[in-house]
Amino acid sequence: MTKRQNRMALVLLLVVGTILAITLLLQALGSNANYFYSPTAVAQGKAPVGKNFRLGGLVINGSFKRKDLKSTFDVTDNKNKFSIEYTGILPDLFREGQGVITTGSLVNGVFVATEVLAKHDENYMPPEVADALKKAKE
Amino acid sequence: MWKWIQAFASPRNFYQISEKIIPWLMVPFIVLSLIGLYWSFVVSPTDYQQGDSVRIMYVHVPAAWMSLFIYIIMAISSGIGLIWQIKLAYIVAKVSAPIGASFTFLALVTGSIWGKPMWGTWWVWDARLTSELILLFLYLAYISLNNAFDNPKTADKASAVIVIIGLVNIPIIYYSVDWWNSLHQGSSISFTKISMQQDMFIALLLISFAFKFLYSALMLMRARNEVLVREQNSRWVREIITGADK
Structure with missing residues (x-):
């Protein structure tokens, strides 16, 4: 992997990780957010x-x-x-x-x-x- | 194509080209605002429930759209900055933040002013209002983090991470009215359906495009200043400041 691809992977990981974390959080919150x-x-x-x-x-x-x-x-x-x-x-x-x-x-x-x-x-x-x-x- | 992008993204070329672009953004902004204001106040009708209060929408909705739009621009340019290490991308993100924060604030305040007579309250903690308030805090977090470092390179990278993490809030704001019961009404305008009278929609679009032009012009103006500050030790900037060029 070149350095640039490496950085691309890190940014992607950041996005995917955040989405995953927030999705779990919202699942846990469930209907309480109503x-x-x-x-x-x-x-x-x-x-x-x-x-x-x-x-x-x-x-x-x-x-x-x-x-x-x-x-x-x-x-x-x-x-x-x-x-x-x-x-x-x-x-x-x-x-x-x-x-x-x-x-x-x-x-x-x-x-x-x-x-x-x-x-x-x-x-x-x-x-x-x-x-x-x-x-x-x- | 790649070479052309790199050439434009060099601070010096950007400084020269952007100077010529700005008037072409300011003129449409002024023209669209004037027509848009005429459409909002004269052409568009009152609402069957809200009466004249509906006109707050012509500022509120475009401002709220801008608050999302600018944040997405910031996240994309921060991503470009992190991956391709283009200085100009970081500059775009940095100078956009206060503009985005202002539009978010405008959306919150106009919404509140509309909410008091219509809903009967200035503020509630429903999903839409709360997520939009979080967006304002994200903008403020970005701005303060960016200012917390002396070294602009570190500041750019750290705040780029914040803005990309916060990107997850954008679909939450957009879909909050569908995912949860909220006091805020659902979207009147979606990709499939417009539940709004035609002249109301036209007024909304006019102001919305006016805001886009205003943002682009302000962003370029601020970016030019930021370029000058960051490149203050280069020769071309010194030539501009001392007037040796002209």
């Missing part, structure tokens, strides 16, 4: 029930009710659903049919949230297009 649990994951008992955790999903159409600052709504991943109770100000993007991530804990089957974040999806379009899409659906 920011929130889906309703199905909670129903399957994967979430730390009894402690605070984050629950994310879509707000079910027609489920949102509010009295003063106290609001209730249902969140789903189209398989399981949970009822959420929250007291406080909701973010701008909070809407029925949109994604939310709530932090809190399960109390008698109801998820009592201390924080509600709105999740935005990857679709960007002007209001007219959104209206047209909605009409086409109906």
